[in-house]
């Protein structure tokens with residue numbers, strides 16, 4: 079059996095919700111296609127004097143609700159197909175959280191671990207220059223994603239500003255605080271994952287105390303989610319990254335592990351028992367948080383998962399085939415567009431702060447993040463119960479109905 083492309087998998091999720099709400103077929107024709115995809119070649123002078131061409135993309139999937147918003151990913155597996163799927167998910171996520179944004183995503187096919195800092199800077203600056211015609215604080219606003227950081231955002235912001243001839247901090251979010259970045263942005267996605275899990279347990283009238291959790295991908299999202307969940311009383315019993323997997327049935331020392339990853343960029347330098355990276359998914363835990371990359375839980379391994387609750391920190395970690403298997407097994411899957419929306423919620427707050435020039439205290443940012451995440455979760459939960467559908471379908475229904483309403487007012491130009 080040939081696996082569907084990622085964009086096709088994303089479409090299947092859309093079709094399911096569209097069928098559930100009997101979405102107007104004319105509107106579905108719009109929502110199933112990206113508005114704009116830019117593919118660029120990026121010539122870079124390497125430190126050894128040779129020139130290398132990298133391929134990059136920016137997809138602006140849908141801008142009916144406002145300027146498009148989405149991260150930029152540096153990874154060898156980046157492709158046009160992946161960028162389109164990720165941009166579609168950003169569109170539904172922004173609609174679900176009721177942000178005044180559409181969805182976008184960008185990426186460069188590269189292995190950042192094999193590039194020096196100055197090569198990465200040249201790559202980022204040239205990429206920014208190539209996508210400049212479709213960038214702008216009211217057009218499309220990039221943010222960090224896999225293997226890009228606040229430093230990457232600072233280079234994008236500086237390049238854009240140099241071309242414009244004035245400083246434009248609202249062109250990116252997730253930038254360093256000194257450049258107008260929001261307090262709490264770095265931790266926001268992980269914090270949002272933790273808030274979502276807490277709300278799920280509240281909805282089930284259960285306590286998080288001592289709940290066993292495994293986190294796949296101990297990066298920005300996974301590491302912060304683990305930290306906040308351990309502070310809420312849960313036990314992080316397994317954590318993995320690209321280097322391997324650590325386990326401790328009594329609970330890992332999460333702050334210690336974060337320090338180790340900051341120093342050595344991998345979890346396996348931390349003392350403790352190690353298992354095969356793939357085995358993390360099959361641990362006997364209550365909650366599994368995939369927070370690395372897409373397609374991790376698929377039709378071939380879904381039946382091996384023991385966790386009864388999967389919370390998607392990453393975008394697209396569960397394929398539609400795996401979703402069906404898990405649903406039959408009675409596993410709850412809290413979908414990416416809900417669980418990892420904390421990042422874009424605080425990105426929106428950052429954008430508002432830079433546009434207005436008024437900066438918020440971290441408590442204010444975190445309180446607004448929590449308010450939005452709780453409200454969105456409750457909406458998804460109620461929708462899923464009312465319609466007797468999965469949480470993913472419930473989340474899509476809320477998002478697509480909101481977009482449908484936008485189109486009802488705006489109409490189709492001309």
Ligand code: NAD
Nearest residue numbers: 223224225267295296297298299319320370392393418421
């Ligand atoms: P990151 O680069 O900080 O971390 C990614 C982590 O995944 C790294 O620790 C890496 O070693 C690990 N990893 C890679 N391949 C792995 C594998 N096969 N098994 C286990 N671990 C593996 O990236 P991030 O920003 O934390 O993003 C992670 C996911 O969350 C992505 O899907 C991203 O799109 C999504 N996301 C990120 C944000 C954000 O604000 N950063 C927001 C929403 C969604």
